[in-house]
Structure formats: C-alpha cells, structure tokens
Amino acid sequence: MDKTIFQSVRFLPGVGPKRMEPLHDLGIDTIYDLLTHFPFRYEDLQVRDVSTIMDQEKVTLAGIIVTEPVVHYYGFKKNRISCRMAIGEQVIQVSFFNQPYLKNKLIQHQECIIFGKWDAKRSTLMGMKIISTKEDMEETSNFEAVYRTNKSIRQSTLLKLIQTALPLYKENIPNPLPSSIQKKRQLLSHPEAVEGMHFPKDERHSKQSRQQLVYQELFCYQLKLQSLKKKRHHSQKGQSILYENAALKVFIQTLPFTLTEGQKKVVNEICYDLRAPYEMSRLLQGDVGSGKTVVATIAMVATALTGKQACLMVPTELLADQHYETICALTKETEIKVGKLTGTTTLKERRQLLEQLEKGELQLLVGTHALFQEDVIYHDLAFIVIDEQHRFGVKQRVQLAQKGMGVNVLQMTATPIPRTLAITTFGEMDTSILKEAPKGRQPIKTFWVKEQELEKVYDYIEKQVQSGRQAYVISPLIEESENLDVQNATEIYEMISKRFENRLSVGLLHGRLKSDEKESVMNAFQKNEVQVLVSTTVIEVGVDVPNATVMVILDADRFGLAQLHQLRGRVGRGEHASTCILIASPKTEQGKQRMQIMCESTDGFYLSQKDLELRGSGDVFGLRQSGIPEFKVADIVQDYDILEQAREDAITFVIEEEDSVTYKEIQEFIEQTSRETEEVLNG
Template sequence: MTRNKLDQPVTSVKGIGEETSVILAEMGIQSVRDLIHYFPFRYEDYEIRDLADVKHDEKVTVEGKVHSEPSLAFYGRKKSRLTFRLLVGNYLITVVGFNRQYLKSKLSIQQSVTVTGKWDKNRQTISLQEIFFGPIEQQNEVEPVYSVRGKITVKSMRRYIKNALNDFGEWIEEDFPTTLRQKYKLLSKKEALKIIHNPKDRNQLKQARRRFVYEEFLLFQLKMQALRKFNREQSRGIVLLPDKERLNTFIESLPFPLTGAQKRVVQEILHDMESPYRMNRLLQGDVGSGKTVVSAIAMYASFLSGYQAALMVPTEILAEQHADSLSELFENTSVNVALLTSSVKGKRRKELLTRLENGEIDIVVGTHALIQDDVQFHRLGLVITDEQHRFGVEQRRVLRDKGESPDVLFMTATPIPRTLAITAFGEMDVSIIDEMPAGRKQIETYWAKPSMIERVLQFIQKEVQKGRQAYVICPLIEESEKLDVQNAIDVHSMLTHYFKGSFKIGLMHGRLTSDEKDEVMRAFSVNEIQVLVSTTVVEVGVNVPNATVMVIYDAERFGLSQLHQLRGRVGRGQEQSYCILLADPKSETGQERMKIMTETNDGFVLSEKDLELRGPGDFFGKKQSGVPEFKIADMVHDYRALEVARQDAYELVHSSVFWESEEYEKLRDVIISSGIINGDKLD
C-alpha cells in the first residue's frame, strides 16, 4: 500500500528548514498532516462595515479618502503619534497611529486607503492597527490567525500551510461516512481544510467550521457512548426490587409532598435500581431543591430490597447533619442509620464496624473515613456521593468496590449547564431537579458599592439583633501585593472593632486544620457565633437555618456559580434572607455578573450565563474536570451541534450497522484506538 504523503516530515513542505521544524515540533507539528490540521484560533475580520452599525471599542475596517495632511508629534524616546483625517462615506473621522512616522511621507490628500483599528465612538476616532493603500479588493474578508512561537510569525505560518495544501492537498482522504455528510450537507474534508485556512468570506468559513465542529463533537460523543454501552453491558449490577407498597407509604409519610421534579427523578433512580445494570447516575439540584429527600427514598428502596446504603460527604459537620436529618426521616421505620467519621474512634468505632459487617446497620453516613480498609459491608447495594467533584476518582472507586457492583448515585448542588454535563459526564445518566419546593422564600440579592459598607454593617446589626446570624465572605486569607482584595483577617478585625463586642464574631479560613474548621462551624450552627467571617470554605454543605444574611466582599472576583453557591448558605429557614454583593467591577463582564445575580435565583440560568461569560475551562475550578479541549468546536456557542452529535453517537453505537458496515470502519477505529474497547470484542 502506498504510504500517505501527509505522514512525511514537515521539512517536506516548501520553505520549512531544519531550524523551523524544531520550533514546529515544540508546537506539536511534526508531519505534513499535523501542519494542515493546525487550525487558526481566530480570524481577522476585514469586512467593510458602515460606522453607524459599529459599537464603541469594537474593531472595524473602513475604506475612505485622506482628508488632511498627516501630522506627526514626538514624545518620549523614539515615540511618535501620527494623526490624519479620513472621509468615510458621510463621516469625517480621525485616524491615530502610534510609532508609524513612516506613513507621513506615504499619505496624501484624496488618496484611497483602507484602515483597520479600534473605533472610539465618542471621539469619532480609529486607533490604527493596519493600513492598506487603495481599496481592499485584493485582501480576503477574513484572514486566519495562528498561535505561533519563536521566530515563526502568523504570516509565515499562513505561507507554510498554503504551501502544504498546494503540494499535498490531493492526498487528503475523506474519513467521514457519506451517509452523515449527506444528511447534514457537510463539505468534504479536502474542501473544508482548504477553506478553514483560506476563507474567502464569512459564509464560506461558516460551512467549513460546521463540518469540523460536528466531526469533533461526534468523535468525542462516540467514545463517550461506547464507554457507557460497554460499561453497562459488562457491569451487571444488583437488581433491587423494593416492596412498592411500603415504599409508597414512606413517601406519603414525608413531612412535605414531593415536587413534580422530585417525583420524576425518583422514578428515574428506581428504574435504574430495578434494572440488571449498575446505576451510574448524576443527580443535579440547586441548593434547597430537595436532593436529600430523593436520596433518602433511594436508600429506603435499597433497605427494602435487603441491601445496605452508604452516603459519603466531604466534611464531618455535613456528615453529622445528613445523619441527623436521615434519622429523623426514618424515625417511624426500622432503618438503622449510623455515622462514621474520623472522630468516631476506639471501642465505638470497632463496635460500629462490627455491626456494619454483620448487616445490623442499614445506612451509614460518613466522610472519606468510609473508604478505609477496615470498613466492610454485609451487603452494600447503593453508594451515594454528595458533592462528588470534591472527591477524587480513586476515592469514589474504593467506596464502590466495597460492594459487589452496587448502584452508584452522585449528587451535586453545583448546577452544571446541560452542555457541560453531557460532555464532562457523557458516560453517566443525568437527572436534574429543576423545581423548588413550594413556599420557599426567594433570597433577595443586592449589589452595593464598597463605599456603602456602613449601611451594610447597620443592616447586619439589625438582623443579628432580631436573633439571626450572618456570613461575611472574603476572597483571600491575608494581603497579597498583587491583588487589592479585602482579606478575612482584616475584615474580622474591622468587624470586631465596629460591633464593639455586642456579639460574637468568628473567623474561618483554609489555613485552619479540619478540627478547627469543624469547631468554628459547630459554634456558628448553634448560634454561639453570630457573624462568621470566612473565605469560600463555607461554600459547600452546612445547614444553618438561622443565618439570613450573606455579605460577599469583592464579589466581582467570583464566578456566577460560586456566588450562587455562597448565596445558597442562607435562605434555609422560615425567615426572609438576603445576599449583599460588595463590588465595584471595572469590566463590562464584571458588571454584567453582578446584574444577573440580582435578577435571578435559578442556578441553572446562572450556570449557563457563567459558561458564556467565563468559558468551560474554569467552570469546575479543577483541570481534572474531564472537559475536553476541542480545536474548533465551542461547547457554549455550538451547543445545538453537541446535542445532535450526542444523539447521533447514541444511535450509532446501539446499531448493528455501525459495528459491521465498512462505511463506519474509520469511526470504529477511533473508539478502538482510544482503548475504550478492544477490537476482539467486536467479533
């Protein structure tokens, strides 16, 4: 078989020598194939636009005639400012260029020029970035911009790729099934590659992008759906068949009726538990949406089927609160609930472990103490992990392995946008509680400037005098020279001085030990501390129904989802609660975030906005989030294509045609080469 010329070293391309090839290799480009698949990260737009449609500070390209002699002013060492007037249609604007003195001799009155730069609408001025003499006809409307390094410039990168496509373009093979290409009217790979690197206009670029966006999403989703399919087929789980009558009696005995969303999610979970496959489900629900009750119903179903359940949570105090609320819910049943944390020691611990192994304990709630070697279950049927992203993959696996293929339910109060959930958790089933219990009071959110701190403190005082409590959140522990941010220690001192001992002010931050943090939180939860100054360590968990005020310093430094999580620490009791955002954001994005926070309490709306404003990278705060890096596709803007690709991938991996037909061979190879399955499984 003839070796594909695209696999030749990059030095085969005209203009690329040994020195350049070393720099390209550092960029991950070693072969001709790598080079032509090195996509632009953005495009320069040279489309001529009417200034009436251009927003302030937007980049624009205009064509016009020079209307005044250019003037040149020098300031500082080797610094100059060139200005000239330009007649653009009915507009007479000023063009300003820095350190462009060479242009003075090249510009003359009535000369046609095309200028690109940033438009200052107020001053009717363009800050010059690029200039072409004469009209722009010979210039493409859009030009690719590549990420480059060393001596390689964007222009030279354009030249190398152009040469590669000219000399090796005929070797580009189509590796996408004709059926799918025809279904969505997608360009061929050869055509799409040529356009992506050298589009004539926006419309052409759109078509090429469509091809690669769908391809990237489909290949990723195929791996996800195959992983899910084969995991399911190999993970024969426990079939849990609870007594439906007793389960319904328990649900009816709950102190409040289930919301429609809770009922739907309970059905999804019970359906999984009754199936012969192991459940692998993510349960998402905003703070206060009632995930605990749903998990309690699942645990009771496990108990009625003769199995034990384990609930793992990130902190001791949260474990205690869960154990207390579950004991209350199961008060009129024969369910035994136990608490296992690192505080349970000696004889008590030994006794508890014996009872757990003998099957006398039906539900155990604990921290990572649950995954220690000496913890043995009698018959573990259900594993629930709360705030699952707080635990490593390995920790979650150890707990799961303590049973023989138990059902697994992950819970999170971090509303994850649907696009992100189906990408990062594509191998899981996702359930969403998107409805709040009736009668729950909305938290009132206000945005205040730091200069209004006196009024905010008076408001805290008024609430505390009514017997309520308040959180005050700061982004950093101690001063940083780089960031002008209020820190927890300073704020604690300031509040102590301001309130002059009229009530107790606590301090909590990440430098405290786990025991110290637990002690502070305990004191706050029983109202021994009235105002708690803290960094974001209070973000998850702890239920203090008496806390009605949440003040967040430098709120513009947090993402929307994190602000929403912090806000969710209040509003857990019967009283009206308030969240005050102290912020003076300079950027439009920062101001937009503050506005959105005051307008909605819906975590899913906020999470979608957060994704738009910040991008998927920082959403989870950790790089181990499992969100893939796509070359061209963007999960936020291309979410419709993501949904389509997911549906197509699901149908493909569940059809015999996909696994047998020659047409899909290359797509199958992607799954096999990723190691999700091996080829012999297909025989």
C-alpha cells in the same frame, strides 16, 4: 481510511529533527495535526478608506510613498523606519519597528499597500507588513490566517509548512461524516473545510468551513458518548440491588416530612437503575435547597436493606459532618449502621471503623477523599454517591467506584449545569433534575449595594438579630490562596466584632480551623449562641441553619454567578423571609451585569447558563476538574445549536447504524484523532 495522513510530520519536506520539538509543543506530531492546526483569527487585508477606520484598528491601506524612508536607530537592535504616504488628498505617517530590511520596499513616488495598526491621534499607520502590489492582492484572499505559534516556529514558517502539506495530502484527509448527514446539514466535505479554514476565498467560505469542522467535532464526541451509554445499558456487569419495595416504603413513611413530587419522581428513577443489571451512571442536578440529600439517603437505605454497602463522598469535612448527622437522624428508626471517615478521624476510630466496614457490619459510610484510600476495604460496596461532583477529579471518582465490583454511581451537584454543558460533559450519563423547593421555603430577596453603604447593611443585620434572626458575612476571595482568604476573613471578623461589641456574638469559620474548632463554631451558630458568622466560601455548600436569614457577600463581583447562588442558598432554608445583600463596586460592565442578574433571578439553571455565557465553561467549572473537553474549533456556548443537532444525529446514528461499515469507519477516525476525549472519558 488512508492512514498516511496520520504519519509523523517529519515526513514532510522542510521538517527536520530541529523542528520536531517546537512543532510537538504546539500539538503537531502528525500531518493531520498540522493540517488541523487552525487559525484562531483572520486579518482582513481588503484595502480600506482612511475615513472609515477606528483608532487601534488593524487595516490595509494603499497609497503613494511621498518621502524617502528614513531608518532611526536607538538602543541595541532597536530601530524605526519612517516615511509619509499620500492616500488621495490626505497624507499620513507610516512607521515600521525593528524591520530595517523593509526600507528597500518603500520606494518614493511608487504605490504601496501596507497592513498595520491605525493610530488616529497621530494619524500614523504602525506598519506590520507590506503587500507590494495590487497584483499581489488579487492573487491572494482578502483574509489571511493568524496561527498560534511559539518562539521557535514563526507564522511564516507554519504557513509555509501548511502550504506544502495541503496539496500533497489533501486527497488523504478522511471524510468521516456519513453522506446522509452531510447532505441533511448541508455541510462541506472535511477536506474542503480544512482547506477553507486555512485559505478562505471570502467570509462566507470561512464560515462554511468552520461550520463543518464544528459539526464534525461535536458529532464525533457525541457519538462516543452515546456509544458508551448504549454499551452500559446493554451490559450485565452491574450489581442489581433487589431491595424489598414494601420495606423501603415503610422507611419513607418514617421521614419527618412529605417528599415533593419532584423528589418522588427522582427516587423512582434512581431506584429503577438500582434494580437494573447494568451499572448505574446517573447525574442528579438539584438547585440549592431542593432536597438532594434526602433522595440520596433513600437510595442508600434501599441498598443497605439488601445487606450491601453504600457510601457518600463529599468535598469538605464540614459537609461530611452535616451529612452524617442528617443521615443518622433520618435512619434512627432502622437498624442500619452509619459511619463517618475523614482526614481527621482518630487512628483508634479509623481502625475500628475500617474493621466494621470490611466485615460488613457498617452499611452506610459518609466521608471525604478518605473513602478511597488504599487501606479502606469494603465488604460489598454496591452504590456510591458523589456530592458536589465537580469538586472531584475524574480519576478520584473512578478510584472510589473501583472499591467494589459493578458499582452503581450517582453523582450530585447543587450547581445547576446548563444543558449545553450537561450534554457535552455528561452525555453518556442518565440525568435527573430537582427544581422544586420543599414546601414552606420562603423566596430570597437579593439586593446590590455599593461599598459606601456598608454601615446601613450592618444596621440591617443588627435589626434582624434583635428580632431573633442570624446572619452570614462572607469574606471576599483574594486569589487562589487559602492563607490570604483566611487572613482576610480574620480581619473582617475583628472589624465586625468591634462594630457589634457587647451587643451580639460574632463567630469565625474558615478552612484552616481544626475539625473540632469548625464543629464548635457551627454548633454555636446552629444554637443561636453566635448571631453573626464571618466565613470564607467554606460554607458554600451544605451548611443548613434555618434561622439564618441574612447573607452578606463582600466584594461580590469577585465571584461567579454559580458561586454567588450557592452562597445565597445558605439562607431561605426555614419559614422566615430571607435577604441576600451583595456588596460590590464592579469596575467592568460584565461585573455590573452579574450583580443585576443575581438581583433579578433565583433560578439556579438560568443563572448557570448566564454564567456560562459571561465567563465560559473553563471558568465556571474548571476544565480539568469537570472533564469538559477542549475542542479544537467548537465553542459549546457559541455553537449550542450545532451541538444540539450533532447530539440528535449521533443518538439516531448509534441506534440505526451501529453495525454498518460507515459506523466502524467513524469509530476508527475517532480513535485516531481523539486524545483529549480519551483522557476525559477513561479518567
């Protein structure tokens, strides 16, 4: 591979020291960066008929200038050129703002071709640029690229640099895809696609170019993931947890319920990994209430039975408390010692707990971010479980895994991940899925009502409480500010307390309460001493009160589908029929659509796919937190079919061609070009 394409952009004519910094700000450091700084859209320069265009549409119109152009000056450096242009029998107004130098190009009685935005109400073309003659049009494509720029680099400058670089370096652009795959998928070569993205001959050429770039980007990424997976499976560095099968079966028989078929299958998958010589790297996806905690507990007990240690990391103290109590209850008939470590653990308790942990007297530890702090030393950590994994950054997960040697890692999520995201973000991991709900769970009915019907909803809550049930009322998200969310929840709590005064007890839960205050409120709710719990989204995961059957979510249109599904999952956890009521008056079509979808389905996997389609991957999970790469061209929702093809080809290629010259050349290309992926995969 000719590496001159990866040399600094400063070697290109027209790039001096002053241009280097603004180019760097655009992510352009090398010649290859410049040539792969692709347009984010195209302007259609084909001349249109006035009768076919819509208001505010960008179009190219051709006509005769019938009046002398006049420049009007107003304010500092502000001006407008005005003239009239005849298109057939119709005469329209043409205006250009702050481009007085164009006056000389608008010549009365001569033909002119102008690109601009059409204002139908005023019959005016708000001109953006002049395409002088029909000959100019014939010499160029009907599509003109529009690039992402900054204050120091204009469109024209960027275009000029690309026009300079392409003929000089086109032959040096690598063509990393194997010829067999290029032929199989009927793709252009990489150099052809790069040129076609900047200067497409027509729409078909533009689509073909994009298809090659999308496929190549996804194939290279998937190849990296599949290589990592293969290396891990052939590595002997992991801790093999050789537990006694009979002893684990005895523990499972002590559980107060029978495992579902889905739970049995997933337990077997995880335990197979525990016994293997390689490090486990598994993702457990389980829909709300599918019983992931029990599965994780069985695997942690298997680890503890060998004398090794396991820990469970969760994102909130509330969840840590709940998991700690659940695991203590499930292991009460064993000699396994369970501990809990959070930010509010007292110094005395912490000192004692860390001492037991280092000596190996404590086998299972549940906690928050506190689990990977510097002074936390494990005697023999062999297995970690990370619950609600998308709440933790990549580096935080790595820090915890580094607390032991060859540690086995199980990441869990109650936010079902669409296949699109799963194979992009977690392609190097093994995956287990729990869809089946434990027996006895009642389906949840979901209703969407407008804000003006709120009184009827409160009447419904009161009737449910009178029949012995309990309810949640969720305060809406104001913005990314916990203080404002707390303030909002407090106001709702005061209003509801007044509404139900002397008839039922109302509690308040939010992230700013002290740990013992949260515990007190939750204990009161679990004992039915509090019938209505007003809360922020702090109860989104993990909280389990089987008697609560009503979930009211205020301003529900502020939440995404995945989060609404999580909140809804706090009810329907017992034998009683449950209801989720979404209070919302959405202003947008997308908002209305989200409410309708929530009422139609309780399948978390279907909802997460819809959420992805409506909002995009960054909004669903948060790009930084989840480790979803930002591709230059590919869109993992729009390009799902290509993603599947690229993954299938990458899996086959890793198996069949790993020792080939082509494979090594592709790896070299990936090393040269992947920055974002390197950061994502290595934390």
